[in-house]
Amino acid sequence: xxxxxxxxxxxxxxxxxxxxxxxxxxxxxxxxxxxxxxxxxxxxxxxxxxxxxxxxxxxxxxxxxxxxxxxxxxxxxxxxxxxxxxxxxxxxxxxxxxxxxxxxxxxxxxxxxx
Ligand SMILES: [Zn+2]
Ligand SMILES: [Zn+2]
Numbered sequence: 001x002x003x004x005x006x007x008x009x010x011x012x013x014x015x016x017x018x019x020x021x022x023x024x025x026x027x028x029x030x031x032x033x034x035x036x037x038x039x040x041x042x043x044x045x046x047x048x049x050x051x052x053x054x055x056x057x058x059x060x061x062x063x064x065x066x067x068x069x070x071x072x073x074x075x076x077x078x079x080x081x082x083x084x085x086x087x088x089x090x091x092x093x094x095x096x097x098x099x100x101x102x103x104x105x106x107x108x109x110x111x112x113x114x
Pocket of ligand 1: 091
């Protein structure tokens with residue numbers, strides 16, 4: 001019977017060790033997740049600083065332009081492009097970025113009246 005008690009004690013010790021080594025890191029991991037949740041959801045103060053500007057031109061459409069010259073009717077294809085400006089901001093407090101996009105201007109490759 002003494003042997004059984006000893007075995008039970010050993011099982012108890014093993015489970016105690018198990019609890020210490022397994023559940024504590026788990027609890028820590030859970031706490032870290034919660035912390036991360038708060039960080040993502042609450043409106044906290046950011047330190048947004050302009051990081052860079054990127055200008056891209058996209059050709060979005062074409063259309064035919066007709067005009068008269070020396071009593072002759074001419075036709076040309078006009079390319080419509082959109083100039084889009086992207087401003088990237090960097091927050092040094094949390095090491096993340098955000099960007100804002102603006103449509104700067106719409107240009108026609110052919111100078112014509114609309
Ligand atoms: Zn931030
Ligand atoms: Zn045009």
